[in-house]
Amino acid sequence: MASHISPVVAIAVALVTIAAFIRQLPALRKTPWVNKIISKINDLGNGFNRARTARPVVLVGLNEAVGRRVSAHLMPEYEVVLEVFSISRAKAELTRINRGQKPCTDGDNVGTHNFSRMPKHVIFSKGYREKKVQEVRDALGGTNSGICWYWTPILPGEQLPNPTQIDEQQANALASMIAGHIKRTMNGVVERGEEGKDGFYEL
Numbered sequence: 001m002a003s004h005i006s007p008v009v010a011i012a013v014a015l016v017t018i019a020a021f022i023r024q025l026p027a028l029r030k031t032p033w034v035n036k037i038i039s040k041i042n043d044l045g046n047g048f049n050r051a052r053t054a055r056p057v058v059l060v061g062l063n064e065a066v067g068r069r070v071s072a073h074l075m076p077e078y079e080v081v082l083e084v085f086s087i088s089r090a091k092a093e094l095t096r097i098n099r100g101q102k103p104c105t106d107g108d109n110v111g112t113h114n115f116s117r118m119p120k121h122v123i124f125s126k127g128y129r130e131k132k133v134q135e136v137r138d139a140l141g142g143t144n145s146g147i148c149w150y151w152t153p154i155l156p157g158e159q160l161p162n163p164t165q166i167d168e169q170q171a172n173a174l175a176s177m178i179a180g181h182i183k184r185t186m187n188g189v190v191e192r193g194e195e196g197k198d199g200f201y202e203l
């Protein structure tokens with residue numbers, strides 16, 4: 001997908017440039033309110049840089065609350081740009097993204113919807129069977145998809161935790177553990193130079 005510069009990005013770059021200019025003027029830097037402005041602009045610039053360097057990923061989830069927590073813990077290395085909640089939506093929206101088209105984001109309150117770069121990682125929440133994950137993979141070109149696919153098998157008799165039956169602290173701890181495991185796996189993929197190549201990875 002061709003990248004473009006949004007008005008927000010252009011404004012952020014301009015502000016950071018202004019801050020750099022002001023830092024070159026010693027007289028102005030002695031003024032407390034000017035230093036405060038510089039600090040705010042630097043914070044904005046740091047946030048912009050994190051957004052630019054985070055790798056875009058798509059999450060195929062089962063629960064929005066879990067997806068939101070996991071997404072937060074994946075940052076700043078990985079940015080969830082879209083979350084969908086069914087295999088049919090996963091096939092439809094990933095196909096649109098792969099064609100350079102903007103996907104439908106209806107019902108997604110987790111993803112950032114920043115599609116300036118092509119997501120090379122698709123993560124399936126625990127609960128999706130391998131056959132269903134493979135179905136989406138095949139729809140995107142199979143072994144020629146250029147996407148890294150991640151899924152978690154369910155052990156015989158295993159019961160998935162109900163997010164509505166655990167408190168906030170437990171939910172955050174669970175999300176942190178899940179995201180940590182996902183990041184370690186994806187980091188390994190990136191370090192081995194496998195990003196951008198079709199691959200099927202068990203979490």
